[in-house]
Amino acid sequence: MDTLVWVIITNAVVWIGLGAYLIFLALQQHNLAARLTQWEMLRHD
């Protein structure tokens, strides 16, 4: 395989990994936000 393609694949793997972690963080944040709104609604009742 061409060396350049190999290098690009390597970089892609790294950024896919980092991106996956960022997506995980975003999902967690989403859950937390949902919990927060739910809690605020409960408090206003």
Added chain:
Amino acid sequence: MLELHRVARLYGHKVVFRDVSCTCAAGSITLLAGNNGAGKSALLRIMAGLSRPSSGTAHFTMPAPRVGYLAHATFVYPALTALENLTFWREAYGLDIAPADLLAGLERVGLAAHAHEHAGVFSRGMAQRLNLARVLMLEPDILLLDEPGAGLDADSLALLHQEILSARKRGACVTLVSHDLVNDVPLADRVLLLKAGKLAFNGPVTHFRELAGGTEQACCA
């Protein structure tokens, strides 16, 4: 003998109790009462120095007191004989007691005949008597009891009460966690009542009785 100052205990995020201040004097029996989950055992562990309060301070007023702690768990090694159990605890606590006195200690709790039997075959009552022998061997200055009577027969219970009273006579500071207020209130000099995360009552037992026949009932329920 024992002083707690604004002690609080958290379990994760949950406040078990907070702002508990009290003192326990030498030669007195303090009854620690409260519902399930009120944190009686947690408070007793803090008194014993087994766990740190989440805030506040707990300390002994005398230097290096001997602390005896008797809980539901028997601290017994099933594969050792009664005498070996006691010998181990003597070594672990660094006490200088002759083997003959260890046997006398077993005699005192009525286990002399079983000294060379493995503790694994003991009934709960016998194991708890062995545990009591361990505590008595210490001659504790501070005696902390966490419902040690649960599941004991009448004889063992009577022995326990007798030893609690003689500890008071000796000048020890006794704290007793109890569910069984009807039986244990008569022993006590003072009462601490934990309720809704706070110390709801802290005073002499006579006052506690006057205050609420009702509270007593509520606690027993």
Added chain:
Amino acid sequence: MLRLTLAVARKDLSLTLWRGNGLMQALLLGLLIFFVFSLSQEVGENLSPQSAAAVFWLSSTFCQVLIFNQLYALEEVNNSRLGLLLSPAPIPAVWLGKAIAGFILLLFAQLLFLPAAVVFLGQSLHGPLPPAVAILLLADTGMCALGSLLGALAQGQAARESLLSIVLFPLLTPLLLAGIGVGAQIFGNPSPNGPGAWMGIACAFDAIFLATGLLLFSFIYAGEE
């Protein structure tokens, strides 16, 4: 402090060696590992000295995890842990006592594993023995110092053995490399460097984790439920 240490060590040894099924489980597991690896040899062929040394230390490590699990489980039966914590002696004495008991048990197990390496893996002992014995003792010391510190960590958890293994195994890597490196030399794979460098590693490991155990044990071994 010394009295509590000796009391714990003596009690643990007598409970594991003479009462109950004690060391059997750990020994059998270790011997089974030797047997399974003997299957990797083709007819008329022996495992290379290095592989044999690796198998020896693999067995020892598994054995050590089981030993420390068992030693700390003794206090869980009737919650005697609290009884030990109430002792006026400093808590690290318990760590030292358990480490000593574990050390003797591990050495005992290794006495059996060595002939197993000779029999199942077709090894013979070459080379000077004193450095081999020294590295064995040094590696065992480090393993027990760390094992005794972390043995209490899984207290009250399900699947304690596997939890302890995954935390302990990678931390023991330097000792395992040292043990395997010197072991290979003893089984007849001479190296120009000799065991000197490995001794240094093992000593450093021992020093660091003996100090860590002494300092940090009381945080792990506590009355918190």
Added chain:
Amino acid sequence: MRSLSIVPAMLVLSGSLTFACCQWLIYSYAPTEATMGLTQKIFYIHLPLAWWALFSFFLVFVGSVSYLLKRAPGADRLCAAAAETGVLLSGLALVTGTLWARKAWGVWWTWDPRLTTTLIMWFIYAGYLVLRGLNPPPQRKSLVCAVVGIAAFLDVPLVFVSARIWRSIHPAVFAAKDGGLEPEMKLTALGCVVSFGLFWAGLLWLRKRQLDLRDRLDTLASAAQQQ
């Protein structure tokens, strides 16, 4: 509700952007290495990953020590966030390392001391994360994790030295990878490390803040339950 600071998100973004700019340095400014050719360019992403992973583990160590001293729950959460990012980055460093070895020397794995140390660290801290995922009483879990966090970091230099001796006893098959770097290469590598550091700081900050938020929500929930 007080709106959250945008600083960490900006850090992540600016880290990515500057790292993108570094690509120019990597491919135009730095000379192509004589023996390995283009493959050596992997080095410029491998190095920052490994460095910041190691630094994350150092943070776990610092956080653990400060937790044991002060018992501040925040230190415990810092350890959690740093261990996570550390495992992520060292995992990626391992992947780039194997890909590099495969292209440069035709093998997937070399027992290079640095790569070996990274692998062992990954194992150690992955185990640490497993420990964190368990559910013992909260205060006890923090204490146990702090002790393991300290022991783990003390182990790192030992692992490195032993991996080094391990290799020198067996004749070295491969020479040191990046012994003599040309000045341009050094500058490029430095740029990559710094810009990736921005990204790393943002990531860590985001995760730490998230854990703080979760903790506060838990507190509110249990307070509400008690009333």
